[in-house]
Amino acid sequence: MKEQVEFKRILFWTLLFLCGTMNGIYSQKAQNVLIIYSDDQSYNTINAWGNQEIKTPNLDRLVNEGLSFRQTHVMGGHQGAVCIPSRVMMLTGRYVNRLPQDGSFIPDSLVSLPEVLRKRGYTTFHAGKWHSDKLSHDRFFSAGDNIFFGGMHFEKDGGQFHPHVYHYNGSGVYPKDGGWKSDTFSTRLYTDAAIRFLESSQAKEKPFFCYLALTSPHDPRTPPPAFANFYDPEKISLPPNFLPEHPFDNGDLRVRDEMLIPHPRTPGAVKEQIALYYAMVSELDAQVGRVLDVLEKNGMRENTLIVFAGDNGLAVGQHGLLGKQSLYEHSIRVPMIFAGPSIPVNKQTNAFVYLSDITPTILDWLNIRAPSTVEAKSLLPVINDQKATVRRDIYNVYGHWSRSIKSADGYKLIVYNVNGVPTTQLFNLNKDPWETKNLAGDPAQRTRITRLKHLLKQEMQATHDDLDIDLPNWGRKPAQKASGS
Helix, strand or coil: CHHHHHHHHHHHHHHHHHHHHHHHHHHHHCCEEEEEEECCCCCCCCHHHCCCCCCCHHHHHHHHHCEEECCEECCEECCCCCHHHHHHHHHHCCCHHHCHHHHCCCCCCCCCHHHHHHHCCCEEEEEEEECCCHHHHHHHCCEEEEEEECCCCCHHHCCCCCCEEECCCCCCCCCCCCCEECCCCHHHHHHHHHHHHHCCCHHHHCCEEEEEECCCCCCCCCCCHHHHCCCCHHHCCCCCCECCCCCCCCCCCCCHHHHCCCCCCCHHHHHHHHHHHHHHHHHHHHHHHHHHHHHHHCCCHHHEEEEEEECCCCCCCECCCCCCCCCCHHHHEECEEEECCCCCCCEEECCCEEHHHHHHHHHHHCCCCCCCCCCCCCCHHHHHCCCCCCCCEEEEEECCCEEEEEECCCEEEEEEEECCEEEEEEEECCCCCCCCCCCCCCHHHHHHHHHHHHHHHHHHHHCCCCCCCCCCCCCCCCCCCCCCC
């Protein structure tokens, strides 16, 4: 009898230990994180979100399997290459006004998501674009491949077809004369590296953080042959807010992005640009599909949190503009989808969010305390209840001469001061989502404009924006134009 009791006791503790071990193994496997970040992809470029002219079967697949954040914004930037602060904000949860050099340099004091996970034993892997300093890259990532240090693939340097890239170097040293020029199209090249990692022992032996940073659909808009004629410009709809020229000087009308086609814009030229832009998105979509297929083949889908998002939007002919150097919806709003364990399936939310919310959300999802340098908000309340909100309004910045505020009631105010010329725009996004009718001159809107300006100043103060928009000449043009990449 005594032996039976002892046997049962040993059996009980053995089973308890095994269950705990198995739970630990599953918990470890369930902590994988994959971020796929596109370049210059506006919010209205997903078929499942309502654009019936574009083909995105794999992004549609993510939409159907996850939670779509339909009101995701980049906070902005102080120069033309908005992608620089966007990517740093996303990886650190920091807001734009306290990023040294707009994110070109990331100091040790600014703790990132991959750093936190790396210290917890994760393999942190990166493939694709890196537009900040190389020392911070070495700090963030323990592995990587096919790394592109720069903002865009200029045609003179090989374009999208011959990107200049590096293998991961554990010393963090990447000399300018190092690396090599690839013969693989950029998006496929970076996806190849991510897939090799996902199929490696590194990704199977311990939790991973995989950051796939793509350079599409950024220009040069030169899709590979299989996608080059995917869209007929004649069948592309002209956006309702198409204009041959922007109606006033917004501070950056001649930045590089705006010089890709002649002024004034013509309907035909804009349709051609949109057709190429859509083709770049569809090619990117195919690469997303390859990654999803590998995760499924390796049994990782149920154990991996997937985040797909774009770094900033693009005008492509809207408001007489081509680039992202503005505060209109086409430039500040981007796609974002979460999919994976404990994420609602085929759901959407209109909660106001920033790309910088990705870091605190992932840390919250992993039950890890966020570093004190994180300023953004966790979106777990929204994931748990799609009608929940984490902020009442959206503040945006571009350059030193334009600011905007969008309130929960659907109104949006943009204020400019370019070379001492102030301009105000007010849009009712509920009735005018394409921002075609400026209500700022309507006397009935004076009270609303005053209230929104007050709200804007509150947000500027809260986000450490040191401009004083009450001064007559608060705006100024930069001494040097950014590349717009």
